[in-house]
Amino acid sequence: MELTPDDTVFFTVFGFAINATILFTWIVMAILTGASILITRNLRPDVPPNRWRTVLETIVLTIQGQIDEISARPDRRLLYFAGTLFLFIVTSNLLMIVPGWRSPTGSLSTTAALALAVLVAVPLFGVGSRGIGAYLHSYIEPNVIMLPFNIIGEFSRGLSLAIRLYGNVMSGAVIAAILLGVAPFFFPVVMDMLGLLTGVIQAYIFAILATVYISSATAVPDSVSAKELT
């Protein structure tokens, strides 16, 4: 039994193996992009939104609302980043209901890549918001002794993001596969439904945590805010 879709190689392009993780990621990308293009292709201000456009607006505005509740400085770039994280993960997880689907988030490579993206995005957003000096200064707060702990904490956050998502998705898929062999009719359905719920929750947690990390990096400390106000 293969625990990760990385091991399933479909074909090779210029010596580069296209495994199930990459292929199904492309499928998710195609679905998301294609649906977005289809729904928003005839978008005009004078045309009332149809049902699908309303669904998309609701999704986007809900994500934006969540980010606004968390972040002290709402930024559209944060919406692009965190929203894409959520949509990619939730789509990958929800498509597990399709027979034969290998969720890319069931691959530690994918979750590591997403965690790496968050790990890189946090300093980028922090430097972009507060400046490089202020951002680097946050690593020696409250004093310089905390520097290694802050660095370790930064990496451990990314690691926990990757492991949490991978473990939940992979375990759900493995449990469903095992139950399918033991009791083919009832339990796999229940577990798949539970897997859908878990997938949505994990996507939400991953995106929210990424937003929290980035928001904490972009947040101005209280002492600095007080100085700016005075």
Added chain:
Amino acid sequence: MSIDWITVAAQLVNFLVLVWLLKRFLYRPILDGIDAREARISERMAQAEQVRKTAEAAGAECRAETERLKAARDEALQQARAEAAAERDALLMETRERLRHEREASEVERAEEARRYTDRLHRHGAAALVSLTRKALDDLSGETLEERIVARALSRLPGMAGDLKAAAGDSRDAVVTTREPLPDELCAQIDRAIDGALPGTKVRYVIDETQSPGLSLRLGGAQLGWTVEGYVDGLQAILDDAAGQRRQTDAR
């Protein structure tokens, strides 16, 4: 559990590409559409606010116009009432004046009617009195009224001669006035009596149909009369007194 770093790199690139794709085809169109719709809604709200303000201004103007019309109506009503009151007073005054004129005319007419009635009564009374006297004289003594009047006047004339001379002065023209022509015999008696009492006096006879039956003698500024005028006046007084008592009885 292993990590394929090539796959990690590929997934990282895939994720970044997906971020770009969704930004290009999902977030921007949706957010731009929402922004455009909100801008349009804001514009419509601003227009609605403008329309509301315009409507409120129109409403205020309408209310002011209504108040003005109401005030004009009240003023016109008050003016009409004042004019009606003035017209009523004028009509009442005119009616009272007309009634007063009519009452005065009626009183004049009534007075004239009373006067004419009195004259008729006077004439009829005199005629009746004279007729009764004539008839009584004729039936009882076979004499006429004129004869008795002339006889009575001539019997009184000598006693009054002194007074007549003093009143006549130098005048020696005597005028005897009767209602009807006197018989020649009576004229001769009068001539003799006057000549006896007032020698040298010429007598002239005048007929006056408006005079009461009887005889009137005028000599210069003096005048003597023996007519039934006074009796008729007495009869009139009696009748007026009787009529007054009758009216008092009717009034009670």
